[in-house]
Amino acid sequence: MKIKKILILSLFVIPLGASYHSNKTYHAKFYDYYERLAKTRDFGGWSIAKELFDHIKELLPKGSTLLEFGSGWASGEFSKHYTVYSVEHDPFFLNQYNTNYIYAPIKDSWYDPNILAEDLPKDYDLILVDGPVGNIGRYGFYVYFDLFRKDVPIIIDDVNRPEEYRLMMDLVDMLGRSYEIYTVNTKQYGIIFSH
Numbered sequence: 001m002k003i004k005k006i007l008i009l010s011l012f013v014i015p016l017g018a019s020y021h022s023n024k025t026y027h028a029k030f031y032d033y034y035e036r037l038a039k040t041r042d043f044g045g046w047s048i049a050k051e052l053f054d055h056i057k058e059l060l061p062k063g064s065t066l067l068e069f070g071s072g073w074a075s076g077e078f079s080k081h082y083t084v085y086s087v088e089h090d091p092f093f094l095n096q097y098n099t100n101y102i103y104a105p106i107k108d109s110w111y112d113p114n115i116l117a118e119d120l121p122k123d124y125d126l127i128l129v130d131g132p133v134g135n136i137g138r139y140g141f142y143v144y145f146d147l148f149r150k151d152v153p154i155i156i157d158d159v160n161r162p163e164e165y166r167l168m169m170d171l172v173d174m175l176g177r178s179y180e181i182y183t184v185n186t187k188q189y190g191i192i193f194s195h
Contacts, residue, residue: 070131110140130157160188
């Protein structure tokens with residue numbers, strides 16, 4: 001009986017040990033997946049601040065439509081109140097929540113504008129710019145602004161970073177609309193109002 005158990009265990013344990021050394025890339029990706037997942041399961045961190053979520057709920061009546069750039073855990077929370085369209089370049093974040101995903105890989109430092117031109121909804125009530133990630137940059141939103149509605153509130157997250165702040169101020173100058181910047185801990189978000 002003891003020998004049987006050892007043989008059965010060796011069938012599973014030895015191959016796992018051997019494959020660990022030959023599959024370090026796989027294990028690194030597996031660890032990265034769970035690390036990223038852990039960082040996206042609450043407000044703050046990689047997700048938007050709870051204060052920003054609450055601010056959007058104040059601005060936007062239940063049942064409205066939200067267009068967001070970048071998706072994650074907060075997308076699922078938004079989908080409990082709104083119809084959500086989520087533009088996303090990273091397959092990791094696709095189809096995790098009850099939103100309408102628009103997969104747009106990065107092309108020339110921003111989401112592929114040809115895909116956006118074809119797949120964006122015609123009608124929405126607010127735009128949230130929280131993607132792509134900072135090392136890719138978000139200024140493409142300004143470059144391709146002709147793809148979007150001009151008469152809705154626009155929220156830019158992470159305006160404590162120079163590029164996002166420049167994006168927001170260039171949009172304010174172009175649109176000639178009022179805005180406000182809000183601080184939550186060390187992060188900031190800005191709202192460009194629709195009137």
